[in-house]
Amino acid sequence: MSGLAFRDVTLHVAGKKLLGPLSLDLAPGAVVTIMGPSGSGKSSLLAYLCGTLDRAFAATGSAMLDGTDLTGVAPEKRRIGILFQDDLLFPHLSVAGNLAFAIPANAPDRKVLVDAALAEAELDGYGARDPTTLSGGQRARVSLMRALLAEPRAILLDEPFSKLDADLRGKMREFVFAHIRMRKIPCLMVTHDEADAAAAGGYILRL
Helix, strand or coil, X not given: CCCEEEEXXXXXXXXXXXXXXXXXXXXXXXXXXXXXXXXCCHHHHHHHHHCCCCCCEEEEEEEEECCEECCCCCHHHCCEEEECCCCCCCCCCCHHHHHHHHCCCCCCCHHHHXXXXXXXXXXXXXCCCCXXXXXXXXXXXXXXXXXXXXXXXXXXXXXXXXXXXXXXXXXXXXXXXXXXXXXXXXXXXXXXXHHHHHHHCCCEEEC
């Protein structure tokens, strides 16, 4: 089955239930939003799906990506991309270097892929720039394109627009969701912002 699915996922910490049980199906290109108060386990759920859940937590249930059970699969082999509040660009690499870092080692024409990503992000000619010289919106676009160049089979968004200026949020929401749908990547977003959920469309799960 294509897409991302999880069944009866429950998270515990210090012997107490934090979240769940949750079951969801995300078809290719679908965006599902999870909303809830701070401390309700939203980001921990994303960490569980990525395979990076802190050992202080206990998880039960299962997650599947394109029909493959993710249990025991190393984080770097899950092919799940994630965007956080911060863009997390590498300061020691140029903009082009940040993009190239994500491209699979066996991919041909790496420069062509980087140039295409820059064009998609409306950043032609910015490849040699230091990422610290970019605006917040430009850095966010580079961060998304870097995640997409890794060819993820699913993508997770953890409050990805919360640190952008209000006038940039609408543009970045449109940019992010358009690229996710165009590539038919299932997407799970956690947010506190109702405007994020409205822009994403699709199903909203409230914790």
